[in-house]
Amino acid sequence: GIQVEQSPPDLILQEGANSTLRCNFSDSVNNLQWFHQNPWGQLINLFYIPSGTKQNGRLSATTVATERYSLLYISSSQTTDSGVYFCAASMEYGNKLVFGAGTILRVKS
Amino acid sequence: AAGVIQSPRHLIKEKRETATLKCYPIPRHDTVYWYQQGPGQDPQFLISFYEKMQSDKGSIPDRFSAQQFSDYHSELNMSSLELGDSALYFCASSAGQTFTDTQYFGPGTRLTVL
Numbered sequence: 001g002i003q004v005e006q007s008p009p010d011l012i013l014q015e016g017a018n019s020t021l022r023c024n025f026s027d028s029v030n031n032l033q034w035f036h037q038n039p040w041g042q043l044i045n046l047f048y049i050p051s052g053t054k055q056n057g058r059l060s061a062t063t064v065a066t067e068r069y070s071l072l073y074i075s076s077s078q079t080t081d082s083g084v085y086f087c088a089a090s091m092e093y094g095n096k097l098v099f100g101a102g103t104i105l106r107v108k109s
Numbered sequence: 110a111a112g113v114i115q116s117p118r119h120l121i122k123e124k125r126e127t128a129t130l131k132c133y134p135i136p137r138h139d140t141v142y143w144y145q146q147g148p149g150q151d152p153q154f155l156i157s158f159y160e161k162m163q164s165d166k167g168s169i170p171d172r173f174s175a176q177q178f179s180d181y182h183s184e185l186n187m188s189s190l191e192l193g194d195s196a197l198y199f200c201a202s203s204a205g206q207t208f209t210d211t212q213y214f215g216p217g218t219r220l221t222v223l
Contacts, residue, residue, distance in 0.1 A: 033212065041197050041217055043152070048211040086151060095203065095210055096142065096165050099151035 002027050002091050006100035013077050013107045021072040021103045023087030031090040032063055033097065034072050038083045046072070046085075077107045111135055113202050113215030121221045122190050130185040130218045134202030140164070141183040142201040142212060143175060152199060158183055187220075195222045 003026035013019055025032070034046040047054050047061040049070065054061055058077075063070040074081055084104050088097035114133040122128050134141050140159045144152040154167035158177035169175075172190075177183045187194060197217045203210035 031210070031212075035214070041219065043199060043214040043217070045211065045213055088152075095140070095212065096154040096157060096167060097144075097152075097201075097212060098154070101151055 002029065002089055002098050004087055004089050004098050004100040006085075006087050006103050008103060009101065010104045011106070013105065015077060015079060015107055015109045017077050017107075018073070018075045019077060019105070021074070021085055021087075021105075023070040023072070023089075023100055025068050025070075025087075025089045027068070027091050029065065029068075029089040029091050031095055031097070032070055033088050034061055034070070035086040035088065036081075036083050037086060037102070043086070074105075077105075079107045079109050081105060082107045113200055113213055115198075115200050115215040115218050117218060118216065119219050119221075121223065123223055124190055124192065126190050126222075128187045128190060128220060130187070130198055130200075130220070132183045132185070132200030132202075132215060134181050134183070134200075135204075135213055138202035138204050138213075139181055140203045140210065141177055141181070142203075143169075143183070143185050144199040144201065144214075146197040146199065146217075147193075148196070155185070190222045192222050195220060 036044045051065040060073045084102040088099040142157040143155040146152040155169040157165045175185045200215045201212040
């Protein structure tokens with residue numbers, strides 16, 4: 001099955017800083033999603049982005065499907081951005097998602 | 110906008126007991142997925158249903174069973190609970206079983222087995 005790897009595993013930022021999270025996947029994907037898991041455990045859907053670029057406020061994401069990677073950009077980070085960011089991908093009929101190990105982000109005020 | 114509803118949000122059980130988790134998908138979504146997230150781990154796919162039929166199966170123990178009902182809600186039944194079953198259980202829904210459907214996750218049920 002598909003393998004999903006995320007980097008870095010941990011990231012500490014000062015409030016206001018920018019960051020880039022990376023997701024590599026081992027095969028062609030038909031579904032790729034970015035999630036933010038907050039400290040209460042909720043998985044918030046950030047982007048559905050199997051290819052191309054999308055932006056939503058301070059967040060944006062780019063997936064280069066031919067090179068099998070996706071990037072999540074966080075600009076002007078805030079303490080509320082803290083949590084775990086997961087990338088998840090699927091290449092199979094049925095759309096089951098395979099998650100990466102996540103990036104733990106801590107934003108300090 | 111309506112979201113995925115899961116109940117209960119928290120559940121505490123003893124070893125060898127049974128538990129039933131419920132999931133109500135977003136209206137007009139006909140596909141439901143179940144994922145299990147152990148402490149400090151990423152979510153792992155358990156099982157999925159499309160139009161009330163099982164569509165895919167992952168690392169789901171034989172002690173677990175699930176089904177999707179005519180109103181598209183789904184239930185995950187867990188028997189002979191073990192300490193290792195303590196986890197966050199997510200349900201997700203999507204509109205149709207194609208390669209390109211966004212999955213929307215519910216808030217999760219936190220199961221603690223004592």
